Amino acid sequence: MKLIEHFVNGKIIPGSSDRKGKVFNPATGEQESEVRLASKSDLDQAVEAAKKAFETWSAKPPLQRARIIFKFKELIEKNSDELTKLIVSEHGKVFEDARGSLTRGLEVVEFACGIPHLLKGEYSENVGTNVDSWSMRQPLGVVAGITPFNFPAMVPMWMFPIAIACGNTFILKPSEKDPSCPLRLAELLSEAGLPEGVFNVVNGDKEAVDAILENKDIKAVSFVGSTPIAKYIYENSAKNEKRVQALGGAKNHLVVMPDCDLDGAVNGLMGAAYGSAGERCMAQSVAVAVGDIGDELVSRLSKKAEALKVGPGMDKTSEMGPLVTKEHLEKVKSYVDLGVEEGAKLVVDGRNLKLQGYENGFYIGGCLFDHVNKDMRIYKEEIFGPVLSVVRVKTFEEAAKLINDHEYGNGVSIYTRDGDAGRTFASKIQVGMVGINVPIPVPMAFHSFGGWKRSLFGDSGMHGMEGIKFYTKLKTVTSRWPSGVRTNAEFVMPTMK
Numbered sequence: 001m002k003l004i005e006h007f008v009n010g011k012i013i014p015g016s017s018d019r020k021g022k023v024f025n026p027a028t029g030e031q032e033s034e035v036r037l038a039s040k041s042d043l044d045q046a047v048e049a050a051k052k053a054f055e056t057w058s059a060k061p062p063l064q065r066a067r068i069i070f071k072f073k074e075l076i077e078k079n080s081d082e083l084t085k086l087i088v089s090e091h092g093k094v095f096e097d098a099r100g101s102l103t104r105g106l107e108v109v110e111f112a113c114g115i116p117h118l119l120k121g122e123y124s125e126n127v128g129t130n131v132d133s134w135s136m137r138q139p140l141g142v143v144a145g146i147t148p149f150n151f152p153a154m155v156p157m158w159m160f161p162i163a164i165a166c167g168n169t170f171i172l173k174p175s176e177k178d179p180s181c182p183l184r185l186a187e188l189l190s191e192a193g194l195p196e197g198v199f200n201v202v203n204g205d206k207e208a209v210d211a212i213l214e215n216k217d218i219k220a221v222s223f224v225g226s227t228p229i230a231k232y233i234y235e236n237s238a239k240n241e242k243r244v245q246a247l248g249g250a251k252n253h254l255v256v257m258p259d260c261d262l263d264g265a266v267n268g269l270m271g272a273a274y275g276s277a278g279e280r281c282m283a284q285s286v287a288v289a290v291g292d293i294g295d296e297l298v299s300r301l302s303k304k305a306e307a308l309k310v311g312p313g314m315d316k317t318s319e320m321g322p323l324v325t326k327e328h329l330e331k332v333k334s335y336v337d338l339g340v341e342e343g344a345k346l347v348v349d350g351r352n353l354k355l356q357g358y359e360n361g362f363y364i365g366g367c368l369f370d371h372v373n374k375d376m377r378i379y380k381e382e383i384f385g386p387v388l389s390v391v392r393v394k395t396f397e398e399a400a401k402l403i404n405d406h407e408y409g410n411g412v413s414i415y416t417r418d419g420d421a422g423r424t425f426a427s428k429i430q431v432g433m434v435g436i437n438v439p440i441p442v443p444m445a446f447h448s449f450g451g452w453k454r455s456l457f458g459d460s461g462m463h464g465m466e467g468i469k470f471y472t473k474l475k476t477v478t479s480r481w482p483s484g485v486r487t488n489a490e491f492v493m494p495t496m497k
Contacts, residue, residue, distance in 0.1 A: 002033035004179050006042060006203055007186040009049040010196030015042045021176040021205065026092030026322040027312035029360030035179050038204035043171070043211035046200040050142045050169035051217050053197030058139045058167040062116040065165050071192035072161075073109045076102070079188060083181055087152055088313035090178035092322040092362065093276045095313055101276075104442065105157030108463045111445040112161035118468050119166065128495075131480045137472035139167030140219040140243070144212045146233065147182075148225045149175035149324050150279040150384075156182055158449065159222045162467040164198055168220075172201045173212060177324055179203050209233075213240055220470065222462070223247065224281070226382070227408070227454050234457035245470055246457040247281070247450065249382040250410030254284040254439060255399045255425070258291040260415035261437075266300045268415065268439030273388040274308055274320050274366045278332075281455075282411045282433075282440050285383060286372075287390045288399045294392045298347060298370050301388070305348040305366040311355060322362040323385060329362040332385030336367050339378040339389075344369040350386065374402060382408070396421060404430040409452030413439055432456065 004023065005012050017039040025032050057065075076083065080102060087098040121135040145159040152174060160170045174182040179201075186201045202208055212218055213236040220243035223233040230248030237244035254272065256265045272284035289297050311318035323329045333351050340346050350365020364386060372379050372389040379389055393399050403412055413435035414425045422436040432451035435441030443449050443464070450461025460470040 001031070004033055004035040004183065004203065006036065006038060006046070007183055007201040008046045008197075009053075009200070010190050012183075015039065015203075017042060021203075023090055023177065023179065024325060024362075025089055026324055026362045027314075027358060029326065029358075029362060032089070033180075035176050035203045037176060038202045038208040038211070040207065040211040043202050043204070043208055044215065046171050046202050047142055047215050047217050049197040050171055050200055053195055054139070054141055054169045057164075057169055057195055057198050060167070062119050062165070062167070065167065066113050066115050068193045069109060069112050069115070069161060069165050072189055072194070073106065073113060075188040075192055076106055076109065079184075083153060083184060085314070086181040086184060087178070088321070090180055091149060091152060091324055092313055093279070094318045094321050095316070097276055098313065101151050101154040105151075105154040107445040108158050109161045111463065112165040115162075115165040118465070119472070127478070128480075131478060133476065133478045135474055135476045137166070137468070138475055140471060140473055141168060142171065142218050143168045143220040143222070143471060144171040144173065144218050145222045146173045146209055146212065146225070147175060149177040150276065150281075152178045152181040153185065155224050156185065158462045158467075160199060162463060163471045164194070166468065166471045168471055169198045170200065171212065171218065172199070173204055173208050174201065176203055176205055210236075213237055213242075216240070218242060220244065221246075222470075230457050231454075243470065244458045245450075245460045245462060247462065248455050248457060249408060250281045250283075250451065250455050251286060251380070251382055251406055251408045252282060252284050252411045252413075253286040253288050253399075253403050253406075254412070255288045255290060255396075255403075255414040255416075256293055256297055257396065257414065257416035257418065257421060258293045259417045260293075261417070262293070262296065262300065264437065265415035266297065266304065268413070269301060269388065270304050270308075272413075272439040274305070274386045277320050277323050277364075278386040279324065279384055280440075282442055283384075284411075284413065284439060285388060286379065287388060288402060289390055289392045290396060290399050291394065294370075294390065298368070298390055301390070302347045302368055305368045305388070308366045310350075310353060310363055310365055312358060312361070320366065320386060323364060324362065326362055328385070329364060332364060332383060332387065335378055335381075335383045335385070336387060339369050339372070339376065339387075342376045342378065344372045344376060344378060344389070374405070380407075396425075400425065400429060407454045410455035411435070411441055411451065413437075413441060432461070
């Protein structure tokens with residue numbers, strides 16, 4: 001059985017722990033490798049390497065750091081098929097979806113290539129007589145990222161390119177469910193010329209996470225995952241005096257107005273609800289049908305959901321692949337069972353899907369519920385699978401209140417031809433990322449990604465200028481060069497004259 005190890009100080013190293021996790025091919029249900037789960041000493045070893053590397057890496061001019069990021073960008077493009085196949089083999093999403101997620105990560109790499117410009121400070125001449133003042137942004141030190149299984153390339157690449165371009169060194173703790181792609185990215189960074197110890201990958205579970213949170217030399221932690229774990233990361237990072245950005249769960253709504261392009265809304269919902277088997281924090285898992293649009297919306301959705309082509313990710317005809325693990329498959333099925341018990345109408349039932357030749361794969365078909373209400377658990381909780389719930393409301397105002405009352409506030413969309421409705425929705429809705437006739441409103445790399453309410457703990461989103469600010473600390477210098485005449489000591493608050 002292939003054993004996946006850690007990447008520390010520029011090379012693959014064996015860990016000290018005997019604990020191992022299983023890595024499956026979700027399409028076949030077969031275990032294909034094992035991954036070494038780090039101990040605290042393994043994590044501390046990586047931090048020591050990163051701490052030593054920081055001394056020289058942080059002193060390099062931003063332009064030199066950017067040139068390595070440029071080379072890394074070229075290597076990702078050159079090896080994109082290999083990276084995409086690694087994502088498919090361990091996560092299960094279809095090939096083009098995996099390629100798209102890699103591209104969205106690459107966009108942040110491209111953004112980080114401009115780091116010499118992005119790190120510029122501000123300068124004020126003569127804030128007082130012969131006194132100048134300026135600001136500069138400097139790296140924090142060793143920083144860490146804890147990333148989820150659903151985007152083994154994209155989410156890490158939303159963190160480390162900006163962090164290392166700013167002059168930090170980085171410890172990545174990827175999901176133990178699909179660790180191969182992050183390790184390959186580490187190798188490509190080394191090939192691009194990144195010095196040893198600047199980027200390290202430590203595989204593991206809660207033991208590794210707790211070691212990150214407790215290590216005093218790690219100055220900041222970035223996290224993406226479920227809300228309970230995001231809250232845990234946030235609280236314990238703060239307790240250990242670290243900066244933290246912790247992105248949690250979601251229950252994203254897509255509002256379908258009676259005047260909208262219904263074909264566009266239905267197609268948007270299909271991709272947003274069932275793409276990546278619903279294993280996205282930006283998946284649209286609730287369709288809010290406003291007015292009398294509900295019957296037609298459900299009719300069109302049901303036809304498309306029933307015709308959804310589910311299969312292995314490397315099959316070019318597949319529109320949706322398997323779920324990541326057998327345990328997660330059972331969890332998603334249990335939510336469908338629950339929805340039926342709660343009284344929602346199960347219009348399309350994908351629980352009994354079987355694929356010839358892939359009987360042991362972790363498959364479920366697309367599921368569609370109608371007449372879901374706000375008191376049902378299938379409405380309140382994040383399912384993280386291909387389960388779409390339709391909630392019917394009478395008015396735009398009722399739809400907006402439904403969304404604003406929900407504990408999550410990650411992403412939301414509205415489909416309408418009414419500019420006033422679109423503008424009012426964008427202004428008043430209590431959600432961090434808003435789409436207007438756009439089903440999955442993930443911002444580009446030069447803007448920032450982050451939700452509101454219990455979808456984000458901390459005050460900083462990811463990538464864009466939010467990322468630059470998170471991975472740097474601000475220093476302001478006030479300077480006077482006296483002519484040689486000494487003045488007497490002043491015992492009052494200094495003011496500029």
